[in-house]
Amino acid sequence: MVNNMCDKKTLWEKTVDFHGHACPGLAMGFRAAELALDALGCDRSVDEELVAVVENNACGVDALQMLTGCTFGKGNLFFRDLGKTVYTIVRRKDNNAVRVAVRYGSTFDPDFKAIKERATSVSASQQDKAHYQEALKKRINSILSAGPEVFDIKKTVLEVPETASIYQTLQCSECGEGVMEPRARIKNGRVVCMPCEGESGR
Numbered sequence: 763m764v765n766n767m768c769d770k771k772t773l774w775e776k777t778v779d780f781h782g783h784a785c786p787g788l789a790m791g792f793r794a795a796e797l798a799l800d801a802l803g804c805d806r807s808v809d810e811e812l813v814a815v816v817e818n819n820a821c822g823v824d825a826l827q828m829l830t831g832c833t834f835g836k837g838n839l840f841f842r843d844l845g846k847t848v849y850t851i852v853r854r855k856d857n858n859a860v861r862v863a864v865r866y867g868s869t870f871d872p873d874f875k876a877i878k879e880r881a882t883s884v885s886a887s888q889q890d891k892a893h894y895q896e897a898l899k900k901r902i903n904s905i906l907s908a909g910p911e912v913f914d915i916k917k918t919v920l921e922v923p924e925t926a927s928i929y930q931t932l933q934c935s936e937c938g939e940g941v942m943e944p945r946a947r948i949k950n951g952r953v954v955c956m957p958c959e960g961e962s963g964r
């Protein structure tokens with residue numbers, strides 16, 4: 763992937779706009795996605811069919827969505843609730859995948875932690891806050907240019923789930939709202955949605 767600083771900045775800024783703020787977590791997901799796309803040999807000018815599997819649902823996932831085009835709404839973003847800073851990107855046509863994991867402890871920075879604590883304490887001065895903004899910028903920039911010392915990058919092959927099926931919508935006999943067929947339940951012989959199934963005594 764050819765990516766000069768100018769393009770990168772624009773893409774990063776767009777990502778910050780999408781996410782709402784610039785934070786180290788967002789930078790982590792941004793860099794992880796960038797490295798994964800590079801390792802896959804994806805040319806971003808071509809709209810390749812990619813699938814992403816994320817193992818956390820924190821800030822970084824927003825960056826991954828921006829860079830890979832894998833989104834929750836398109837059904838090509840899968841969330842495995844494992845609490846790990848791991849992102850896997852798969853190319854649908856050949857199942858080639860790249861798994862990027864943030865190395866444990868590699869981003870721990872006690873100085874940054876202390877600066878942040880000072881700036882967010884009740885007695886923080888304007889100077890403490892300015893100092894923190896400066897340190898935050900530095901930290902984000904260092905993550906955005908990090909390499910294998912932070913990210914463990916492995917090529918793998920992964921079978922990806924089929925594209926989202928379109929299901930029939932049934933009507934819940936209790937609330938009257940529509941519900942996708944596989945999520946509908948039967949209660950006393952009538953179709954109900956899951957929230958209505960759970961509400962006894964109605």
Ligand SMILES: [Zn+2]
Nearest residue numbers: 785787788821
């Ligand atoms: Zn954030």
Ligand SMILES: [Zn+2]
Nearest residue numbers: 934937955958
């Ligand atoms: Zn209902």
